[in-house]
Amino acid sequence: MNISEIKPGIRYVGVNDRTTTRFEGLWSLPYGVSYNSYLLLGDKVALMDTVEESFGSRFLQNIERELDGRTIDYLIVNHMEPDHSSSVQMLRRVYPDMRIVGNAKTLQMLAGYYGIADNTLEVKEGDTLDLGGGLSLAFYFAPMVHWPEVMVSYCPEHRTLFSADAFGTFGTLDGGITDSQVRLDHYWDEMRRYYACIVGKYGVPVQKALAKLGTLPIETICSTHGPVWQREIPRVLDIYDRLSRYAGERGVVLAYGSMYGNTEQLADEIARALAAQGVGPITVYNLSTADISHVLRDVFRYDTLIVGSPTYNGELFPEVEGLLQKLAARNIPQRNFACFGSYTWAGAAVKKLQAFAEQMKWNTPCSAVEMKQGYSHAACAESCRRLAGEVAAMLK
Ligand SMILES: Cc1cc2nc3c(=O)[nH]c(=O)nc-3n(C[C@H](O)[C@H](O)[C@H](O)COP(=O)(O)O)c2cc1C
Ligand SMILES: [Fe+2]
Ligand SMILES: [Fe+2]
Incomplete structure (x- = not known):
């Protein structure tokens, strides 16, 4: 032939x-x-x-x-x-x-x-x-x-x-x-x-x-x-x-930035709590190491996005900012969104993540997790479980 x-x-x-x-x-x-x-x-x-x-x-x-x-x-x-x-x-x-x-x-x-x-x-x-x-x-x-x-x-x-x-x-x-x-x-x-x-x-x-x-x-x-x-x-x-049609199938993309691993521990804790609530599939991306094209692919594929960021010089962590800029450029009209963030002296990350979702007119019924200084299970696990519970309820 x-x-x-x-x-x-x-x-x-x-x-x-x-x-x-x-x-x-x-x-x-x-x-x-x-x-x-x-x-x-x-x-x-x-x-x-x-x-x-x-x-x-x-x-x-x-x-x-x-x-x-x-x-x-x-x-x-x-x-x-x-x-x-x-x-x-x-x-x-x-x-x-x-x-x-x-x-x-x-x-x-x-x-x-x-x-x-x-x-x-x-x-x-x-x-x-x-x-x-x-x-x-x-x-x-x-x-x-x-x-x-x-x-x-x-x-x-x-x-x-x-x-x-x-x-x-x-x-x-x-x-x-x-x-x-x-x-x-x-x-x-x-x-x-x-x-x-x-x-x-x-x-x-x-x-x-x-x-x-x-x-x-x-x-x-x-x-x-x-x-x-x-x-x-x-x-x-x-x-x-x-x-x-930007019609995401059921699933969660959890993307975060982290300099010293504290925000990362929040990300893992939230992902575990989501899984415990029966939410899935879940894909977690560290934006400092992930291939951004994979993150974009999965945001197009799935209906729910959770983003976490440390506060960095009064702004979002740059790699998180980069993701948001790419998402805004693609005019994605609908997604379920939740966020979490951290700071040491004056928090900005969570506010900026919330403002972004508002500007995109996304579905944002969940309250954010905002962590001051370091991660500890005792201080953070409960609020991560609460956020996961709200995400699970939103997806029901
Ligand atoms: C370069 C740099 C800039 C920072 N800028 C701020 C800031 O403007 N405001 C603030 O409250 N914390 C600031 N921090 C503290 C971080 O927000 C804090 O270390 C971080 O939220 C902890 O999360 P991580 O371990 O995931 O990086 C800064 C930290 C670094 C390393
Ligand atoms: Fe081509
Ligand atoms: Fe082309």
Whole structure:
């Protein structure tokens, strides 16, 4: 079998990146990432998106292998973020007659990034492009999933959606390409992490795109990152729907900062008391050592967040502040929230945590635990149990 053949005439030509340590300079890549690109071999040949330019020579070899002497007639640019567009200039040099297809916003960015303005084809919402040989494409705009110019391309003959970043996930394609060819276990968490870190702010546009695409019969989803989805489409759609509605499933994320371990002991005591009350699953993160992308992933996944912080120069502990800033930037509209904190001479942490939750308009029926100076079981355990009891009651 030709493993790169997704459907008759649709070939995978993307690449794996196991070298980059931080996606967008921010997000860890423990399983790497793939930049997916696809060739459509009709009477005319179309290439769907490109890859990160440092992988350009591998990409070109993949293309040449599948082209088998033919040339590229169209390059469809669904998304201009450079992880998908930065090989455009190189391809233009190799295939000078290749016509670049995008919408008005794409073409404006293409000129700004790569100085390319000639031999382009502007498409509008719902426009189609017939490649002949039983392949055609229809274009649907999906603005802000994840940039304003994003569109998706749909091939009705094979009920195949080229979805740009939507339904993408971190993680390379090890051997297989479709979801029945690769080991899937780690992709579900990686999909949530990708969503929370990259797309998380844009839940409303993602919901709009899901509603629009829901009218199409879709049997194959070719995203720009991660496996080609076929068998698992219902699960993938469900994850995206839940994440973009910010609908957390039952569970607690407890994230804290601590310099000398006193606030940390409060965190552990509260977590134990929660477990004793039957609340779960519980995930505890020390924000000084945690990978922040994991914390964001789990805040998107679960419905309850408990945050603890020492008072630090009259402010929140910086790593706690950093988490709150990232959560505010993602406009998470609803979460159950509780907090705890500590100080030695003039407490500020708890007040600032409460003010944050108020500003987010989150559900905050629980009273905070505020500790003065050091942790002791005798002084603190009772108030931790009380907080856990209030959280348990809130979740009933
Ligand atoms: C660099 C630094 C700055 C601090 N600033 C304040 C402060 O502004 N107000 C205050 O009441 N305590 C302040 N403290 C005391 C801490 O809040 C206290 O040590 C902490 O709450 C104990 O929790 P921990 O052991 O989890 O770090 C500061 C401590 C450090 C090390
Ligand atoms: Fe993107
Ligand atoms: Fe991307």
